Amino acid sequence: MSISVLITDDHPVVRAGIRALLTNEPDMDVVGEASDGAEGVAMQQEFDPDVVLMDLRMPGMGGIAAIREIRAAHPDRRIVVLTTYDGDADIHRALDAGACGYLLKDTLGREVVNAVRNAAGGRKVIPSPVAGRLAEYTPRVDLTPRELEVLAYAAKGLRNKDIARVIGRTEETVKVHLKHIMSKLDAADRTEAVTIALQRGIIHIDD
Amino acid sequence: MSISVLITDDHPVVRAGIRALLTNEPDMDVVGEASDGAEGVAMQQEFDPDVVLMDLRMPGMGGIAAIREIRAAHPDRRIVVLTTYDGDADIHRALDAGACGYLLKDTLGREVVNAVRNAAGGRKVIPSPVAGRLAEYTPRVDLTPRELEVLAYAAKGLRNKDIARVIGRTEETVKVHLKHIMSKLDAADRTEAVTIALQRGIIHIDD
């Protein structure tokens, strides 16, 4: 029996590439293509695929939220992330949300196929370059919601005083949050904290 | 006679997608795939394609440098950029380097095909979402080499004093550069200057 796969990616070119790779395999069957998270959730309900290939950062509902929704309804669904983003925060969030694999788009075609097959077989798929990021000296960093909020405003160039105003707190509180942020990210100042956070996928430019 | 196309992209999945899209067209022929800029330059020498589809930001030689090299040797070569990055600085640099088209990866498959055909026919290919960025209120910003250098260091969290030390200048000079940078980018402070520059493709995180 063949492995049914649902592709979820907002780039038509990428979808075409994955489809081309998988349809060459006699034991695989692409049952649908979704272009964002919400569509992905709906289509996996409809087609009940063995494996969902999922991009992160799509317009509308992103991949992480989609993974959570799918896993909530179908805890046994196999979801493999296929994305260009290699920030360790993204990897952690995806796996925490319930993904069973994480591939980067510079993965060779053959390896994508193998990953789908392994995922369908119930195995975890974490290639060594990705696994490296998980283990690396970057010890798992969790910013609190408040800290994320403050950091996002700092990235937009707001001064502590202005951040305090928009979140309805005192400037001193904002300073403490930023101090914790810089400490957690091992940043010398707010500017480096922002670049580190962007690099590791902790915040995004389009907030 | 069919249109010969060279694909240059570091993502195997994307290459497969483009190949799948173009080989469906009877008048198109994918003559090769390169995975970085240097390979792209070499392969277009070898295969003399009508159109080169070029990604930006590849490991080793990037797309911009590759476009410059190709155009220097073959001013009539048609080069179409196909990338995920929509910062206006990237678009400007690519067109300045000699690209005759600029597509984003969220372009529909059919439009990619049309773009290749138009490029081969000698027409410029700037879809409206991209053209929008060119015209947009973002009036072309050019940072000087020194300013780019200073901004990159600022992004890494160096203080003005430290930036001054590594570039062998006084702190006051660094301040002036940063002042000009913030003025050009319309940023409230160095932190916003960094995020704006990252967003618009003026600097990259992996400097």
Next chain:
DNA sequence: CTCGCAATACCTCATTGGAGGTAGCACGAC
């Protein structure tokens, strides 16, 4: 029930950062 932690707020202090102005020098464009 405690313990830990997030979030809040206050304090002091030294350093940094950014606004404003002026000005010399080198180089390329016109």
Next chain:
DNA sequence: GTCGTGCTACCTCCAATGAGGTATTGCGAG
């Protein structure tokens, strides 16, 4: 030759930032 511009450097001044510290509240885990 002159103009514009990039790069350099100096000056002053005040606001903002970051490093220390302490402490209260509330909440969830154990």
